[in-house]
Amino acid sequence: MFGKRCDGRLVHEIEPFQRIMPYIMKTRTDSMNMFEENITCESMDSYIEEKKQEGLELGYLHIMIAALVRLIALRPQLNRFVVRGKIYTRTKIWVSFVVHQSLRGDGAGTTIKLAFTGTESILQIAEAINEAILKETSQKTEENSTDKVARIIMGIPGPLIRIAVNTLMFMDRHNALPRAIMEASPFHTSFFITNLKSLGINHIYHHVYEFGTTGLFIAIGKEKRLPVSQGSHITVRKCMGFGLVTDERFCDGLYFARSLKMLKKFLRNPELLETPLEQKVEDVP
Numbered sequence: 353m354f355g356k357r358c359d360g361r362l363v364h365e366i367e368p369f370q371r372i373m374p375y376i377m378k379t380r381t382d383s384m385n386m387f388e389e390n391i392t393c394e395s396m397d398s399y400i401e402e403k404k405q406e407g408l409e410l411g412y413l414h415i416m417i418a419a420l421v422r423l424i425a426l427r428p429q430l431n432r433f434v435v436r437g438k439i440y441t442r443t444k445i446w447v448s449f450v451v452h453q454s455l456r457g458d459g460a461g462t463t464i465k466l467a468f469t470g471t472e473s474i475l476q477i478a479e480a481i482n483e484a485i486l487k488e489t490s491q492k493t494e495e496n497s498t499d500k501v502a503r504i505i506m507g508i509p510g511p512l513i514r515i516a517v518n519t520l521m522f523m524d525r526h527n528a529l530p531r532a533i534m535e536a537s538p539f540h541t542s543f544f545i546t547n548l549k550s551l552g553i554n555h556i557y558h559h560v561y562e563f564g565t566t567g568l569f570i571a572i573g574k575e576k577r578l579p580v581s582q583g584s585h586i587t588v589r590k591c592m593g594f595g596l597v598t599d600e601r602f603c604d605g606l607y608f609a610r611s612l613k614m615l616k617k618f619l620r621n622p623e624l625l626e627t628p629l630e631q632k633v634e635d636v637p
Contacts, residue, residue: 539564
């Protein structure tokens with residue numbers, strides 16, 4: 353309580369205009385910004401094939417997650433969140449995404465949440481993702497912590513579920529949510545990512561949740577062939593589209609725009625992510 357949270361610390365050195373924004377735009381739905389990008393796939397496809405020859409299974413999801421982890425490590429304002437008008441910065445980089453427990457599209461879905469320091473290489477991140485997916489898609493007997501919390505809540509008699517959820521939301525707003533629930537919650541994360549390519553549909557602008565602290569939501573869509581300008585020529589090339597929804601309150605539009613430019617650089621050159629980062633950039637006090 354009183355401004356202290358187990359998932360982050362208060363940011364004090366904030367420009368006056370930015371400090372007042374959470375009081376003007378009180379919810380994430382008030383402050384949503386939506387971006388759309390299409391990235392040519394040749395470099396990613398070549399990198400994926402190269403790593404396949406080395407025995408490592410990679411896909412667009414792995415590259416996107418690794419690029420975002422590196423981006424947040426270098427652009428720490430992206431790892432902020434807003435609670436009751438105050439701006440916090442996280443102590444770790446948390447990633448949430450959904451997988452199916454069976455590899456069929458109609459299989460039951462479960463959410464995976466992973467923590468990174470930000471110094472990891474793409475190979476280390478891919479290994480962590482693959483291990484987590486294998487654990488969730490294999491015949492398992494134990495629930496992960498996220499599923500366990502959901503099962504406990506949904507085991508409450510119907511009329512009391514709303515009370516239980518509202519109580520958790522109240523505790524979260526007042527910095528009283530237990531660490532175990534916060535670390536299990538997929539909504540308390542640096543970014544949430546969904547891979548709609550696996551469902552064969554285009555990317556969307558996915559809403560950000562009012563519960564939790566997620567301020568970045570990325571939706572990857574299926575590949576499309578689009579006209580791309582190359583100097584004075586227009587060629588049709590395979591592209592990966594993605595939609596990005598952000599909470600504008602914790603950093604300004606210029607910071608987001610420059611960050612998006614860096615993200616595109618990493619996606620077009622995934623080999624840049626192979627070298628571990630010596631030290632991530634820390635947010636201001």
